[in-house]
Amino acid sequence: xxxxxxIALGILxxxxxxxxxxxxxxxxxxxxxHWSNINKAILSISKLTSKDAELIGRxxxxxxxxxxxxxxxxxLELALHIEEKFDSLRIIAGLxxxxxxQISGASTTPTDVYILSSRILLSAVEWIINHSDKRxxxxxYFERLEFQGKTPSGVYGLVDLADRRLHLVLSDGFIRLRAAxxxx
Numbered sequence: 001x002x003x004x005x006x007i008a009l010g011i012l013x014x015x016x017x018x019x020x021x022x023x024x025x026x027x028x029x030x031x032x033x034h035w036s037n038i039n040k041a042i043l044s045i046s047k048l049t050s051k052d053a054e055l056i057g058r059x060x061x062x063x064x065x066x067x068x069x070x071x072x073x074x075x076l077e078l079a080l081h082i083e084e085k086f087d088s089l090r091i092i093a094g095l096x097x098x099x100x101x102q103i104s105g106a107s108t109t110p111t112d113v114y115i116l117s118s119r120i121l122l123s124a125v126e127w128i129i130n131h132s133d134k135r136x137x138x139x140x141y142f143e144r145l146e147f148q149g150k151t152p153s154g155v156y157g158l159v160d161l162a163d164r165r166l167h168l169v170l171s172d173g174f175i176r177l178r179a180a181x182x183x184x
Contacts, residue, residue: 026110028155031075033145034117035158041124041141042165045089048131050172059165070156073108078159079116085166086123093130098123113155 046059087097098119125141 026114028110028150028152029147031110031113031117031155032147032150032158033143034114034121035155035162036145037141037143038117038121038124039158039162039165041121041128042162042169044128044141045124045131046165046169048128049169052172055168055172059168062161062165064157064161067153067156067160070151070153071108072110072113072152075113075152075156075159076108076116078156078163079113079120082159082163082166083116083120083123085163085170086120086127088170089127090123093127095126095130110152 043060046056050056083098083100090097121141125138128141129136129138
């Protein structure tokens with residue numbers, strides 16, 4: 001990606017707006033990298049919300065399922081569902097929910113998925129910063145991981161893993177977070 005494309009993408013991620021058909025030439029490889037980082041963030045969130053070592057071990061041991069025939073639209077739909085789950089965590093923590101983007105009915109591209117995935121990653125990291133030592137380094141969640149040959153189905157498998165992990169985090173940590181918030 002060129003420097004201009006990175007700057008344009010950064011501006012697009014931060015602005016609440018209707019999505020428009022802009023294809024930056026991104027591939028499933030870049031989206032896969034984001035979801036690898038999101039899964040890393042979910043593992044950190046599980047450790048911050050639960051003291052149950054067995055549960056944390058189960059979340060950590062979860063593996064990617066194999067899918068076939070997935071499309072960027074399928075990934076986007078599941079990612080929007082995950083964004084709602086992160087918003088639940090954010091609201092309990094006293095953070096504002098993420099600003100939603102409207103995706104047009106046109107065909108979904110990897111760029112659409114990348115932009116939403118970026119927003120989810122930023123949301124997760126903001127939650128981590130709010131619930132940990134302020135000196136905690138968060139750069140590990142923004143690693144640029146190089147993958148080649150990833151398909152939409154491979155990305156979908158990683159998004160599904162994040163969904164399953166986040167489900168367990170919420171089922172255990174949700175009640176604990178709410179109780180802690182109410183006692184403040």
